[in-house]
């Protein structure tokens with residue numbers, strides 16, 4: 174199982190990271206560089222030094238425009254991106270992350286679960302554009318665990334949006350994945366009201382972590398570690 178935290182929120186290094194560490198667990202934190210990490214990279218460097226993964230969540234968090242998404246600046250609408258622009262932004266984000274944590278390998282998490290940029294004839298799969306730059310990438314939200322097979326595409330990993338789910342649903346997902354021998358990648362954003370419009374209560378996260386710490390037959394590790402194990406490296 175991998176616990177992933179998106180969008181570079183202060184609550185991640187203030188609360189989530191320490192909560193995992195208190196139970197001997199480590200997570201993956203996906204940062205988009207233009208926000209907190211570029212203003213103050215030091216808390217993220219400290220988080221990485223304590224064994225967590227810092228992952229690439231682009232420079233500017235572009236997403237495909239949807240009806241009603243007025244918050245999305247047209248400049249960062251993935252439908253208007255070209256492959257070259259996306260590749261170059263993602264590579265700059267990788268370079269920035271390496272300056273923070275010194276690590277040479279990286280995983281990626283698609284923003285807004287969007288796996289394609291461009292439109293019509295110019296539509297392109299993000300996984301193919303950045304395949305050579307990453308160990309693995311978290312892609313679609315299917316809310317299902319991954320079945321680990323020899324031909325699993327590590328650049329298109331499915332995930333579960335954990336925000337707002339009650340503890341019972343999270344525990345059920347963990348236990349079902351364990352019984353199937355699968356890999357669950359849970360996505361969190363905010364922890365507590367006011368930290369993000371998508372959020373889990375701190376009590377829910379802590380109770381889930383207690384469950385995982387007690388479950389000796391569940392492997393909890395950063396996405397990059399499990400991806401490398403799947404790849405056999």
Ligand SMILES: [Zn+2]
Pocket residue numbers: 179180230234284285
């Ligand atoms: Zn995001």
